[in-house]
Amino acid sequence: MSLARVQNFSISLDGFATGEVQSLETPFGHAGERLHEWMIATRFGGEMFGRAGGSVGVDDAFARQFDLGIGAEIMGARKFGPPGWHEDPAWTGWWGDNPPFHTPVFVLTHHQRPPIEMEGDTTFHFIDASPAEALETARQAAGGQDVRLGGGATMIRDFLAAGLVDHMHVVVVPILLGRGVRLWDGLEGLEKDYEVEATSSPSGVTHVTFTRAGA
Amino acid sequence: MSLARVQNFSISLDGFATGEVQSLETPFGHAGERLHEWMIATRFGGEMFGRAGGSVGVDDAFARQFDLGIGAEIMGARKFGPPGWHEDPAWTGWWGDNPPFHTPVFVLTHHQRPPIEMEGDTTFHFIDASPAEALETARQAAGGQDVRLGGGATMIRDFLAAGLVDHMHVVVVPILLGRGVRLWDGLEGLEKDYEVEATSSPSGVTHVTFTRAGA
Numbered sequence: 001m002s003l004a005r006v007q008n009f010s011i012s013l014d015g016f017a018t019g020e021v022q023s024l025e026t027p028f029g030h031a032g033e034r035l036h037e038w039m040i041a042t043r044f045g046g047e048m049f050g051r052a053g054g055s056v057g058v059d060d061a062f063a064r065q066f067d068l069g070i071g072a073e074i075m076g077a078r079k080f081g082p083p084g085w086h087e088d089p090a091w092t093g094w095w096g097d098n099p100p101f102h103t104p105v106f107v108l109t110h111h112q113r114p115p116i117e118m119e120g121d122t123t124f125h126f127i128d129a130s131p132a133e134a135l136e137t138a139r140q141a142a143g144g145q146d147v148r149l150g151g152g153a154t155m156i157r158d159f160l161a162a163g164l165v166d167h168m169h170v171v172v173v174p175i176l177l178g179r180g181v182r183l184w185d186g187l188e189g190l191e192k193d194y195e196v197e198a199t200s201s202p203s204g205v206t207h208v209t210f211t212r213a214g215a
Numbered sequence: 216m217s218l219a220r221v222q223n224f225s226i227s228l229d230g231f232a233t234g235e236v237q238s239l240e241t242p243f244g245h246a247g248e249r250l251h252e253w254m255i256a257t258r259f260g261g262e263m264f265g266r267a268g269g270s271v272g273v274d275d276a277f278a279r280q281f282d283l284g285i286g287a288e289i290m291g292a293r294k295f296g297p298p299g300w301h302e303d304p305a306w307t308g309w310w311g312d313n314p315p316f317h318t319p320v321f322v323l324t325h326h327q328r329p330p331i332e333m334e335g336d337t338t339f340h341f342i343d344a345s346p347a348e349a350l351e352t353a354r355q356a357a358g359g360q361d362v363r364l365g366g367g368a369t370m371i372r373d374f375l376a377a378g379l380v381d382h383m384h385v386v387v388v389p390i391l392l393g394r395g396v397r398l399w400d401g402l403e404g405l406e407k408d409y410e411v412e413a414t415s416s417p418s419g420v421t422h423v424t425f426t427r428a429g430a
Contacts, residue, residue, distance in 0.1 A: 013406075013423070014399035015230055172387075174411040174423065178403025184229035188393025191228075196389040200415040208228070208389065 003146045003166040007066045010035040010171045016180035017153035024082040038205045058201045071142025076155030077109040086111035104141040131162045153183040166215035172206045217354050218361040218381040222281045225250040225386045231395035232368035239297040253420045273416045286357025291370030292324040301326035319356040346377045368398040381430035387421045
């Protein structure tokens with residue numbers, strides 16, 4: 001069974017997945033890197049950024065599930081680039097020549113363009129599709145493996161509202177952003193469809209997992 | 216030093232301290248008792264409700280700090296009764312003849328009335344005061360002990376915004392209420408003034424404590 005999974009999705013204690021205003025210089029707005037420091041500090045984060053060392057405790061154990069068993073990713077248009085990226089034909093994402101996905105990645109956008117093949121087996125595809133259609137497309141590309149739902153918050157909310165998420169790993173970072181894009185809006189009663197577990201870490205973050213019955 | 220402390224203050228994962236609509240029959244609106252089941256299940260909760268037994272793990276350890284070293288409480292008008300309670304001269308709170316406070320309790324309200332002496336050393340005082348004034352009054356009544364800030368969320372936000380909170384224990388319950396009264400609104404950057412710790416419990420809740428430097 002190919003699951004639809006959210007991994008390493010960080011939010012502030014008050015529920016924001018990004019601050020504002022997002023731009024080329026500030027991909028997460030006034031949040032800066034604070035939502036992701038926990039991950040960067042792990043050994044997994046070190047490997048991702050070409051740095052030696054890093055923590056190997058609970059944060060690393062969760063962080064490593066990012067690519068375990070994943071055969072494709074779907075991401076929202078706002079994750080792929082700053083506002084207006086679709087007007088720049090040379091834009092190939094934030095992640096340099098060798099992005100950390102190493103699978104097909106389907107970018108949900110109304111502005112289609114030809115696929116972009118990057119180093120390290122990442123290929124960006126640009127599709128205009130509903131959540132269900134996008135998941136079907138990504139599953140075919142994943143070759144029987146799971147599909148990662150990469151965010152941002154708006155895209156994950158859309159997939160949750162459509163009942164398409166099998167597993168979700170949210171990391172609550174103990175900061176209050178006060179403004180930005182909220183993850184939880186409009187999801188009253190979501191917990192009824194999932195087993196929810198919380199695991200706090202010495203780093204200060206809390207890992208919250210939602211697992212659908214049978215998934 | 217007499218601290219101003221928030222204890223056992225429960226919110227949903229999406230940040231609501233109560234659901235809606237609040238009434239005599241539904242003090243927490245559509246949230247029902249779900250935000251407080253973790254506390255009721257502890258041995259401390261058992262003692263409070265005259266029931267034997269209960270859990271004695273991390274939830275109980277936190278719950279018991281509710282009255283340790285507390286000499287007075289301040290609560291908002293919306294905690295004391297349902298909307299319109301001030302029009303009923305016979306209303307003496309939700310808690311029966313022997314409320315669980317056992318200290319002076321200062322109810323912040325524009326509708327003053329004479330103090331009400333209850334069993335078990337709880338006396339309700341009704342005052343129309345700013346957060347700083349109310350804290351000064353409660354500290355005098357607390358005889359050198361700490362003052363508990365009892366909620367609801369609006370009242371706690373007012374005290375946080377005024378910089379009057381020394382210690383805050385928030386319990387994040389893994390449910391999504393979707394609507395109600397939010398705790399975190401307008402508190403961007405609050406963590407800068409506090410040490411924040413998170414402790415998850417086997418019950419599924421996460422205890423988050425804010426402690427001010429030096430407090």
